[in-house]
Amino acid sequence: MKQFLLKFGRVIDPASNRDGVFDVLLRDGRVSAVEPQLPAPEGARSVDARGLWIAPGLIDVHVHLRDPGFPEKETISTGLRAAAAGGFTTVAAMANTSPVNDRPEITRYMIDRSRAIHAATLVPVSAVSKALAGAETVDFEAMAEAGAQLFSDDGIPVDDSRLLKRALERANRLGFAISLHEEDRSLSCNGAVNAGDASRRLGVIGYSDEAESERIRRDLTIALEANAAVHIAHVSTAESLDLIRAMRIKGARVTCEVTPHHFALDDSAALTWGPNAKMNPPLRSRRDVDAIGAAIEDGTIDMIASDHAPHDPQSKHMDHLAGLFGPGMAAPHLSADDAAEFARAANGIVGLETSLGLALALVHRGLISASRLISMMSAAPARLLKLNRGRLAVGDTADITVIDPDVEWTVEPDRFLSKSRNTPFRGMRLKGRALLTIVAGEIVYDGRKSAA
Ligand SMILES: [Zn+2]
Structure with missing residues (x-):
């Protein structure tokens, strides 16, 4: 019998209403x-978790594993x-x-491959339309049967309203939501950064905030008529949030x-980090961040x-653009050639190993409680994915993240376990990270070995 005792930790389990x-x-x-105090059973491994948080395992509903x-x-x-290293x-x-x-x-x-790996658990997201082409829906029943727990054409919006309506009805009949990448491409114009100060200073095409909110307006109207559950991926603008409310x-x-x-950066980060701060939707204005x-x-x-989106330097056109950007450098006004290169650079940044540290800043700043943070990173994602996870009650699967909320560390992309390094957080000091990641009672990441 395998046993494991975590002693004296602060258990934060919003789904069980427990914080102590x-x-x-x-x-x-x-x-x-x-229990407040448990004796160590014979043969049990014991971990002193004084000063640490013991949370239900963190769940990320949006990653690209390529x-x-x-x-x-x-x-x-x-x-x-x-993922495991990020908690x-x-x-x-x-x-x-x-x-x-x-x-299928x-x-x-994807499922078979992931089961051979001693790390985080993979939940497959099925496409909504075949080849993400927006013309013909996938076989929702067959995809759910094979193990898909969410449906999304993410990266590309679903343009056809009738197809979306049909897809929402089918996914909902199976009990699953559709995650929507909200972009009206006639308004985003393949913009490289947010339309505003940053796009003007760089001299590149801007991506307007209406490209997101106008599509959300349409899609929420369709979803309401169909009485279907929808999930809005990577919401980025003030208007989008008002519409959701x-x-x-x-x-x-x-x-x-x-x-x-x-939530951590505004569009000025694109002036410093160039392609490594280019994503879709783009970083937005200070007003949106607020x-x-x-x-x-x-x-x-x-x-x-x-939205972990790893890319190699070639896809980011770094050979051409890397020399133009960097901390301490003045933001360039790009030549037409460079602007075209920038527009072609792939969208997205890696995020799995910085997500928790950046999110903990919301607690350190006093914006939300620790319990609310764990709810946003575990209980709520579990509900969206229809997983029997995100809670630490007796009998639950022992998926647990042990967090050191106070350790300070520096983001060093060269130490990422991800294959890619595309991040605008290089060199940033963060406070707090995962110390142990436990999946079904087994340690799949042990940060005590690589303490900062
Ligand atoms: Zn997306």
Whole structure:
């Protein structure tokens, strides 16, 4: 019998309404007891968790693991190890792989591959439309049967309203939501950064905030009519948040996520970091960042998701652009050639290994409680993915993240377990990180060995 005793930790389990110092006993992969004091059973390994948080395992509903198809960026193996190092016990892997996850064989490949790896658990996200082409829906029943727990064409918006309506009805009949990448491409114009000060200073095409909010307006109207649950991925603008609030009052069943980069950075970061601060949706204005902070505080935003999007330097056009950007350098006004290169640079940044540290700043700043943070990073994601996780009650699967909330560390991309290094957080000092990541009672990441 395998036993594991975590002593004197602060157990933060919003789903059980628990926040206090407890001992937690794990036995045979499950939570066996949570009590103010437990004697160590014979043969049990014991960990002194004084000063540490013991939380239900963190869950990220939005990651790109690039497998199958792009081993130069990430693989299921490197991605799940990076997830474990970031404190995640479960991640939902988006469908824009090559081939696209639009048929059961791909879903089964992802699950089989992940089971061979001693790290975080993978939950496959099925595409909504075949080849993400927006013309024909996938076989929702077959994809759910193969193991998909969420549906999304993420990376690309679903443009066809009728297809979206049909897809929402089918996914909802199976009990699953659709996660929507909200972008009206006739308004975003393939913009490289947010339309405003940053796009003007760089001399590149701007991506307007209406490109997101106008599409959210359409999609929430469709979802309300269909009485279907929808999830808004990486919400980034003040108007989008106002729309979500208004449509909830009308009865729309909508959840939403925000990424750490959208609450931690504004569009001025693109002036320093160039392609490593380029993503879709882009970093927004200070006003939007403030609105996101308020929406985290008032509960409009349900969860935090990394949108982990690894890219190799070639895809980011770093050979051409790297020399133009950097800390301490004046923001360049790009030549037409450089602006074109910048526009072609792939969108996205890695996030699995910085997400928790950036999110903990919300607690350190006093914006939200520790319990609310764990709810946003575990209980709420578990509900969206229909997982029996995100809670630490007796009998639950022992997926646990032990967090040191106070340790200070510096983001060093060269030490990431992810294969990619594309981050605008290089050199940033963060406070707090995962110390132990436990999946079904087994340690899959042990940060005590690599203390800062
Ligand atoms: Zn997206």
